[in-house]
Amino acid sequence: MSKQKVIVLAVRDQGLTITAAARRYGVSRRWVHELLRREAEGGIEAVEPRPKRPLTNPHRTTEAMTNRILALRRELVIAGLDAGPVTIAWHLEREALQPPSTSTIRRVLHTADLITPEPKKRPKASLHRFEAHQPNETWQSDFTHWALADGTDTEILNFLDDHSRYLLACTAFRPVTVTTVVTTFLATAADYGLPASTLTDNGMVYTTRLAGGRGGRNAFEHQLHALGITQKNGSPSHPQTQGKIERFHQTLKRWLTGQPRAHTLKDLNEQLDKFRQIYNHERPHRALGRRTPAAAYVATPKAAPAGAKQGDHWRRRVDRVDKFGKLTLRHAGRLRHLGIGRAHAGTHVLMLIHDADVTISNATTGEIIRELTIDPTKNYQPRESGQRKTPRSEDRGVTDDSTHP
Incomplete structure (x- = not known):
């Protein structure tokens, strides 16, 4: 009592x-x-004691606002986009509505049983985030797999600005190769300017540094070095280094799951173009203070390359001049044929390669046979400088492919 x-x-x-x-x-x-x-x-x-709660609350969420919050939640989930309280508040503001606090929105979603508790989720306090200070200071890149309607596997190559999360490029290939990486990178740089650095994993399309030094730099590494761009690679078996783009892949696949499955590579790339517009311009990012990546990308002056920091690249190779008087050397991911002369056929030589500069000497006497700088526009490097002579019959089949860098 x-x-x-x-x-x-x-x-x-x-x-x-x-x-x-x-x-x-x-x-x-x-x-x-x-x-x-x-x-x-x-x-x-x-x-008996009476409740102290007031009979009326002028700040109570109206029924119309509650219904709009729930409708936005359903629309965003169906579209495969983030549908959390922060995003819902951002969309309400775009509709010229005065949104309640994010805690109120979260309470509305909880009341409607639209939020699944995640008790085992890692606390944010345990995360140590790295973020570039300027746009174009670091571009992260990686690719992920996605199947077409008939089960055909494709690979989606992405370039993401580390500072703003701006999605610079998002293109599907079958498959991603060093050539597609270089082509996409150069096209992206033409639109947005060169980055000061790149950050990728250790896939062979990005680096050969874990390949035991065989073949020197690949075309992507060579291109970055030539442009004075710092190349950074994460530690093996440690994907957290590229955490932003790994997390981005989850966002991309969640959106793709909500779309009709593409039947062709062209259809998929059209979907990716649409997603890129939504991701950059119509989706607020919590880590950016509820700004869109596009707004964050243009808010700060861009960084630019300050010079290569990955160090000079030296190689040493012992070889033998073939019967046609030529040596073969891989440079920038492609085989280059070096003209030495028939007089040296069968000679054992020592090649010292410093980036594009090659010094060739007789392995027995030490005599310098040839010094040259590889022309990256040519597969065949003739002995004489200037106009290349008409190839002899034994040279046929060695093409001058000047259309590719």
């Missing part, structure tokens, strides 16, 4: 005066009068 009931019963049934009851139970006479009034109007149960 509550204290209020005891006071009323002591006065009503035991004959205590109001003054005596107030003194015995340590309350004011005014409060005893109030309890007796309540009992007279509503019975003994009316003296």
Whole structure:
């Protein structure tokens, strides 16, 4: 029995005066009068403590706002986009509505059983985030797999600005190769300017540094070095280094899952173009203070290459001049044929390669046979400088492919 009931019963049934009851139970006479009034109007149960919550709340979320929050949640989930409270608030603002706080939106979603608890989710306090200070300071790149309607596997190559999360390029290939990486990178750089650095994993399309040094730099590494761009690679078996683009792949695949499955590579790339527009311009990013990647990308001056920092690249190779007087050397991911001369056929040579500069000497006598700088536009490097002579019959089949860098 509550204290209020005891006071009323002591006065009503035991004959205590109001003054005596107030003194015995340590309350004011005014409060005893109030309890007796309540009992007279509503019975003994009316003296129980009343809730302190106000009868009306001018800040209460209206039914119309609640319905719009739930509708936006459904629309965003169906579209395969982020549908959290922050994103919903951003969309409400775009609709010229005054959104409630994100905690209120979260409460509305919880009440409607639209949020699944994640008790094992890693706490944000345990994360140590790295973020570039300027746009174009670092571009992250990676590719992920996606199947067409008939099960054909494709690979989607992405370039993401580390500072703003701006999606610079998103293109599907079958498959991704060093050539497609270089071509996509150069096309992207033509649109947005050169980055100061790149950050990728150790896939062979990005680097040969874990290939035991065989074949020197690949075409992507060579291109970065030539442009003075710092190349950074994550530690093997440690994808957290490229955490932003790994997380981005989840966002991309969630959106693709909500779309009709593409039947051709062309169809898929059309979907990716649409996604890139939504991701950059129509989707706020929590890490960017609810700005879109496009807004964050243009808000700060861009960084630019400050010079290569990956160090000079030296190679040493012992070889033998073939019967046609030529040596073969891989440079920038392609085989180059070096003209030495028939007089040296069968000679064992030592080649010292410093980037594009090659010094060739007789491995026995040390005599310098030839020094040259490889022309990356040509497969065949003739002995004489200037115009290449008409190839002899033994040279046929060695083409001058000047259309590829």
